[in-house]
Amino acid sequence: MAELLTLDDVRAAAEVLDGRVLRTPTLPSPGLSALFGVPTTVKLELLQRSGSFKTRGAFAKILSLSAEARAAGVVGVSGGNHGIALADAAHELGVAATVVMPSSAPARSVELARAAGADVRLTDGLAAAFALLNDLVTAGATLVHPYDDPIVVAGQGTVGLEFATDAPDVTDVLVSIGGGGFIAGVATAFHALVPGVRVWGVEVEGADAMHRALAAGGPVEIAPTSIVSTLSAPHVSQLTYDHAVALVEDVLVVSDADAVRGSITLAETQKVWAEPAAGCLVAAARTVLDRVGPGARLGIVVCGGNTTFADVVRWTEA
Secondary structure (H helix, E strand, C coil), rough: CCCCCCCHHHHHHHHHCCCCCCCCEEEHHHHHHHHCCEEEEEHHHHCCCHCCCCCHHHHHHHHHHCHHHHHHCCCEECCCHHHHHHHHHHHHHHCCCCEECCCCCCCCHHHHHCCCCCEEECCCCCHHHHHHHHHHCCCCCCCCCCCCCHHHHHHHHHHHHHHHHHCCCEEEEEEEEEEHHHHHHHHHHHHHCCCEEEEEEEEECCCCHHHHHHHCCCCCCCCCCCCCCCHHHCCCHHHHHHHHHHCCCCCCCCCCCHHHHHHHHHHHHCCCCCHHHHHHHHHHHHHHHHCCCCCEEEEEEEEEEECCHHHHHHHHHC
C-alpha cells in the first residue's frame, strides 16, 4: 500500500505555491442551490492560471526539483490540462518542457501548451503517449507525472485546503477523477478539516479507471473511449487508488452526454464556461442527494474551463 498524504503535506505545498497560483473563489451558487434544492457552494478552480487546478501540481513538482533535474528539462503526458499547466509553470521557472499528448487531445490544449513554449509531441493514442514518455524519461528528462506523485497530489490538494477553509459547512463534496491525484489531495484536506464530510468521485463512461479499479481491488488498465479527454487516464495508480479506498465515499459514473449537459447547466446557472470534466459533477449531484437525503450541503469543485464553444456544440449535436 502507498503511504497516504497528510494535511501537513498539503499545507507545505500551499506555502511553496504562495504567490505562484491564484486562490480561486469559493462562492454560494444560488442557481445550483435552486436546481438541486439544497445549499450548494462552488469552488471556481477553472479561473486558475492555465484554466485548471493542474497548475498547482506542476508548480509544486518543478519547485521541488534539484538544479540538475531542472537542467535536464521536464516531461509529462497529458490529455490536455496537465500539459498546459506544465508548459506554463516550466516557462515561468525557466525550465525546458516536453509535453506528450495523444492526437485526440483538444486542439486548443495543444495550442496553449505550445504557446507557453513547450515542445509538444503528438502520438497515436494514450498507450503510445505513455510509451514515448517512458522513452524520454529513460533518455534523461525529468518526469512530472500528472497524478502518480505525492508532491503533485499535495499541490492539487491545496484546492481542498482552500475550499474546506472557506466553506467548512459543506457535507458532501463532488470531485472529478481522471488518474485520481486531484481527488486524493482534495479528500486529504477535507477529511482533516471537516469532520464527517463525504467526498464523492465522479467519472464518465469510457474514462472510469477508478471505478473499475475499485471493482477489481486494485489499478487496472483501460482503453479510454470518452470524449472527455481531460479525464481519460488509462489507469489510476496505487497511490491514488489507496487514497480513494481510504477517503472517498463512492465513485459515480455518468455518461458523456450528461457531462456535456452539465457544462451547459453550469453556464446557465453559475455563469461559467466549464469543461465536461466539471459538468459531470452536476449530473452526479442528484445521485448523491438520492443517497444522502435532503439535509445535504453540496460542494462542487469546478475543476477546469479549457474547452471551446465549437467543442461543446459538436458534442451536443453528436
